[in-house]
Structure formats: C-alpha cells, structure tokens
Amino acid sequence: MIDWDDVRYFLAVARGGSVRAAAEGLGVNHATVLRRIGQLEERLGVHMFEKLPSGYRLTAAGEEVLEFADQMEASSHQLETRVFGRDQSVRGLLRVTLPPPLATHLLMPDFADFVRLHPDIEMEVQSSGELANLTNREADVAIRIVYDRKTLPLNLHGLKGPELFGGVYMSRDRLAASRAGAPDPIRWIVISIHGIPDWASEGEVRTTGVPFRITDAGAQIVAVRQGLGMTTLPCFVGDADPLLVRVPGTDLHMYGTVWLLTQGETRKTKRVRLFTEFVSCRLAAYAPLFAGLSISRD
Amino acid sequence: MIDWDDVRYFLAVARGGSVRAAAEGLGVNHATVLRRIGQLEERLGVHMFEKLPSGYRLTAAGEEVLEFADQMEASSHQLETRVFGRDQSVRGLLRVTLPPPLATHLLMPDFADFVRLHPDIEMEVQSSGELANLTNREADVAIRIVYDRKTLPLNLHGLKGPELFGGVYMSRDRLAASRAGAPDPIRWIVISIHGIPDWASEGEVRTTGVPFRITDAGAQIVAVRQGLGMTTLPCFVGDADPLLVRVPGTDLHMYGTVWLLTQGETRKTKRVRLFTEFVSCRLAAYAPLFAGLSISRD
DNA sequence: TCCAGCCGGATCGATTTTGCACCACCGATG
C-alpha cells in the first residue's frame, strides 16, 4: 500500500518543477522530498519524473498519476473545509489574506479592534506577497482589489466593497521648494517592471524622462517622502500621509474595487460571518477615503 | 496541513470499528493508529470518534469526514490501477482470487503450468476465505462462481466460463456396505449454518433426519470419505475423488456459472490478458467435468 | 573563460516515529 502523504509530495514536485522548489513549498528539507518521491516510485513500480539537470519533469505515467493526485487533493481540501464549516464556535483560527498596503496603511487598527472584541478568535493575517488560495484553504477570508470583475473566481462568494481611487503624490516640502523657484524637474518613481502609466499627466510639475525604479512598495513611499520624485499611490495611502501632497494639476483615477471573498463551506462559520460583517462595515466607513474625498484639494 | 496518510488510518478505524481492528488491517501496532487518529483530530480541531469502551464510533463530524475520505481512497485506487494498467511488461506481480475448492481440487496444476510458461510473472493466489475486492486492487483477477447473474458487480469486466453442476455423494465403500444389507440409515453432512437443500432427494439410500454439521469444507470431504454420511458437492470435486460415488437415484443440480472477472484498467495489462486467456481456455476444457458428464453413471 | 546560482544526490548525526510491554477498564461467561 502506498503512503498517501507521498502523493502530496508528488503534487508539490509536479507543480514546483524541482525537488528543491517543492521542498520550499512544503516547508521541509529537499532530501526528504527526494526520498518520498523515490519511495512512491518504487511502490508504484513506475518512474513518474525525468530527472533532468534543470529539475524534475513529468513522464507520461506521471501525467496520468497527476490526474488522480489532483482528485485526492480536491477531496482533502473539501474534507478540511467541511470540518471547518462545522465549527460554529467563536474560539478558533481565522486566516485573512489581503494586499500588504491595505494592511499596513489602513486596516491593521481595525483588525486590532476586532480581536479586542473577540478575544477567543485566533487571527492570522497573511499580507506577505502573493495572494493566498481560498480554495486550497490557505486562508478563510480574502480582501482583494479587483480591477476587472470578470477576474473574480466563480467558486467564491464575493461581497463588494467601496471603490478605490488613486492619485499622483509627491513630497509636500519638495512641492513648496518647486513653487519657490527650484527649477529642476523631478522623477517618476515606478515599481520595478511597471512603466509610467499612460493616463499619467505631469500636472504643474515638470518631470525628467528617466524614471526611478524601485521594487519594494514600502521603500517607494519613503523615496517619495524624501522628495526623490513623484508616484501614483492609492488615495488612502497618499492622503493619510501628512508628508505627501497630491501633485497639483493631476487627476484621480480608478484603481479598482475592494472585494471581500469567502468560500462556500467556511462561510457558514460564525468566525467568518463575524469578521466579514465587521470588515465590510469598516470598509463602508472608509469609502470617502478610498474615493479620495477625505481631504480638500490644495 | 494534515498528513494525508492519517486519512487512511481514519478510514481503517471508521470501518474496523475499533483501533485494534484497524491496526490489524493496516499491519501496524494499535498504538500507532491511536496516535495518528489523535494527530488528525488535533489538526482538524474536531473529534471524529466517540471513545466508547466497546470501540470507536463515528461522530456526526466523523461521518462528514468519512465522505471525503472515501473520495480520497477512490482516487488513490484509481491512481494505482492506472499505473498498473500502464505496465505492459510480462515481468511483475499478478494476484488472483478464487474460491478455495476450485484452487485445491482443480486449477492449481493449471496455475503451475502457467507460471512454468511465464517464469517472469510473480503469481499470488488468494484462495483463503473471503472474496478479495477487485475495485480496491486487492487482486487483479477474480475467478468466481456466481449463482445469479444480477449479482455481478457492474464496474467489473466479466468473461463467462462453463456452467457448474453439483451432485450428492457418499463413500463408495459405504454404498457397497449398504447394498450388502447394512440397514442403518446415514446422515446428511451439511456445512455449518446451511440446512438440507429443498431439492435434495434421498435417492436409494435412507437417511436419518438429524444432520451432521461441519464448518470446514475440507473436513467435510474427509467425513464423507469416512462413510460418515452423504453430502452435496460440486461434480468436479466429487467425480474426481475415487473414494466417492454419487448416491444412486439422486439428480445433478445447477450450482452456478464460473466467471472470470477483471477490472477496467488492469485488464489492459499483458500479464492479465495472458492469464485470462490461459485460464478461460483451461476452463473450457474442463466444461464436461464441471457439468458432471465426465464419468459414467453407476 | 570563469563564476554564481541552480539542480539532484549522498552522508551522518539528531529527531521523530514506531513497536512492545504493560495497565485499567468493561462485559460476557462459566
């Protein structure tokens, strides 16, 4: 009889493309993955991977195995969500995934209020990098900014939140200096690979053609504060920062819409219901801030 | 993340009804099962069993888990049969399940011929007690005697073999003694819970009303040989035994039909095809023996 | 050309898991 958990390792390798990537995702040593895959191949009597120098690639047999491994994973996820959905106690774990800026610049105090209101809820905020997969039960609730409603996953239940606008911001001091007569143009600060958006007009402040590239969103804001240049930011970030001002002559633009996503079974949970109601209420209160109406224009 | 293999332990306990029974079936120590179930319950945050003195019984949550655990098992079995079906080499394992009398009294020499013909096939004959489950891949080929065609599993592929008749047999010596004038009636020998069949006529030999009960089929034949009584046997057993004769005045009766069963994916295997063709050929040759036509009536 | 970064594979000590023996408990049975 095969070890069912080996199938989980198999899936990780099939998706990761290499033993080391799979080990990374599984949170174990790559030698372990190597051994488990070897054990599974031995017990099945089939080689499921070609061992290339660049990594592991599925053989024809591996492709066929993958199909049923996916089925097992789906059943496993359904199993987990089902038992989670049964759990109607307030006490327990609640995992939320959301874009980092929303967490750091706006919602963290609200989360603090929430856990103060419900001390028995063990909350886990996943705002690191990539979107967690709700279907895989990596998280119970997802707060996302969607740019096109058609990209919403169909298997999830969505609760629409306020619309989100962005603007062009620069350092308040730098703007004052510029108006006082400093003639040198400033730069556009763009996130890594993104270019300068088409809709971006320069407004009253002249810019050089050469952008300043930066990878980290947090560092980007610091750079703007330092007067290094100007950049586009969501209004709830830029307006809330006393060191920043909107660049005169620029317009607001639509960023996207905030959505609260939950999954079918977990949605029945008391914890999830409490949280979604709480957050949607707070989000509604933030609607003017999201829309960029909370401050008077200079 | 849960350990998928724990789900396999869960299934064993849910079906076995107790930790020890599950451990027996899994071939591990019962303490291990205890720990794995505890680990799974802890990770899911749900108690899936009531711990009764008489064993483990599923809770409502456990029932829901069972549904998806069954799905996982089905996927796992499909995975195994799929890779087995891909295996077109002659070398390898071939597991056959069949009723014990067929193996001990008739087909074992044919199996010997088969393995002599194909030395690379590792053959495993499962003729102990209960029917192996093909869907669970406990065996690759099943030879069964079916009494009603409607009881054939729909998901299996069946190859119909010869029909099987049975008769009433007794010891040759005892019959001679009876004819020589010994007046005492003899008994019916019946298998454990079975009674005396309705169609059974006593023929020329008087019997007492009290049956002789026996549990083991092998011991049953020995008892008949000893002249202890008479009993119904398949013709291929009774006719082949020189110490036994059919009871004069009794008729043959239909026992059932021999079927060769295989499962969809494994059926494509070269080993399975070779075996089924070989066996069905031999079975056809045995058709007169099965029908009770191979000996002349006394 | 070289070198950094990735890959799989092998080794060895540390950690976890397992198996064994044992206990307490319950129910049926003589």
Next chain:
DNA sequence: CATCGGTGGTGCAAAATCGATCCGGCTGGA
C-alpha cells in the same frame, strides 16, 4: 465471583525518518 477476551491508554527503548551539510554537474550571464 473469578476469569477471559476485548477495548483504549501510556512509558520506554529501538528503529526509521528527517534536516543540515557537502559534493559534483549543469547553465546562463558577466
């Protein structure tokens, strides 16, 4: 009432697994 076979539960030592590390090979870019 004692016994016996069944259950779950628990320490402890052995065995299997895992993680850290090193190694050789490959690849792509400086």
